[in-house]
Amino acid sequence: MKSNSNYLAPVDTSKNDSNKLLASPKHTLGLMALILAITIAGAFNASRSGGGGGGHSSAPASSMQMISVFLFMIGVEWLWVFSIYKGMKNYASSIWDFLDRKGFVPKQLAADVAFGALALVLIYVCSKGVHSVFDPVVATSDANPILPSRPEGFVPVALWVCLSMSAGICEEIVFRGYLQRQLTAFTGNAGIAIVAQAAIFGIGHAYEGVGPVIAIMVHGLVLGLLAHWRGNIRAGIVQHSAWDILAGLKML
Template sequence: MNGESYDNSGAHREHRIETVDKKTLLFEVSVFLSLIVPSMVLSFFAVRQGALTFTVTAWATMLRDLALVGLIAYFLRRNGEPTCRLGWTFTNARTEVGIGLALFIPFFVGMGVLENSLRAAGFSMPSTPLPTYLRPESLPQSVLATLLVAVVAIAEETIFRGYLILRFKGLGASSAGAVALSAFIFSLGHGYEGSAGVITVGAAGLIFGMIYLWRRSLVGPVVLHFLLDFIGIVLAPMLRP
């Protein structure tokens, strides 16, 4: 993407990404990863019981993700980079939404087949049901869960696809390498799902990244991410007996 330029609607305009030296980018990425990776790794040791509730967890998650997006916005502003560098362009928003919707069913089925195959091959799954602080148990909590899913889809795609892929490429990684690195880091936050879940999430991250590079837009990946989480976090608990 180096050398590309956009205006606020996606048309061409000069940007300053190439004036940001690698030392600055390395510092940015180091600070950013130091903030997110430790807490994500702790997901492998998630506490199954305790005083946490879904409401507390939902608000804490949304505030954390919004704070990280705020940090990204600060970095972009400091460097003079437009937000369209991350893939937030809306000139073809309807097309991008349509692509996300059209890809969802094969994506969802494929992720299900992969996870079931991994479990059949002996990869671990959660030894106990998800704790109550990870699932809504009332109508108000389901409404909150929908808001959570929307915030997380937008924030995480901004973080893992838009920002990290851009920065990894700026530090010299190939497009494939940047997508793989961002997908790996993305998967670290799902240790509570067992190794089968972590690998499946990593594969989803790879697909999100490939769509992002293909379309140069975060809209499609956000749609896929939202629908996937909406089914797992909002609909699935409603359908449980």
């Protein structure tokens, strides 16, 4: 009889073909160029908004503006995943591999939630430490032009939850799924890939300031290590979604 005690054990990633490219190098460079473009656009928007410290002339100030931005961002998140899907399709790779769908059994969901919760606590502690060092005044989501204030009302809150879950799913697919494995194939070194994807993840939020960027890099580093250790991104999706929901509702 097989034992079910291995649900909490790390996955043997040595069996995976880490040298297999998921998509063409051109596709990966295109993704990085897109991240750079988003960074520049975010920095431009933040500068027009007064750097997050004053008025937010270009940030959503009303519920209707928030709803429009949230719907737009949900579309952007899933467009990223569609781009990854199209790039991987030509290499006979599947996004489902990031979730380890073939090896998944329902009992593993408890482990995914448990590891996601532990990662949330660890990242929270690390983020507090980073902000205490780099930000004399701890940065909040007021510095983020996407979310200048706490969503109020049923529809904005519901859409924020949908956006947070979309970000949790889509960004884990993009960064800890596709980019981390693709960089592992490029470099032949999982450690370099984990650090690189975390750096790119943080740089993509450069418009928020030094403290937030470093905190987000740490966030990406922890989730990258977790994804590598577990062999899938499921626990990362749990953590990332919960973090964004709680942060947006001012509960972190």
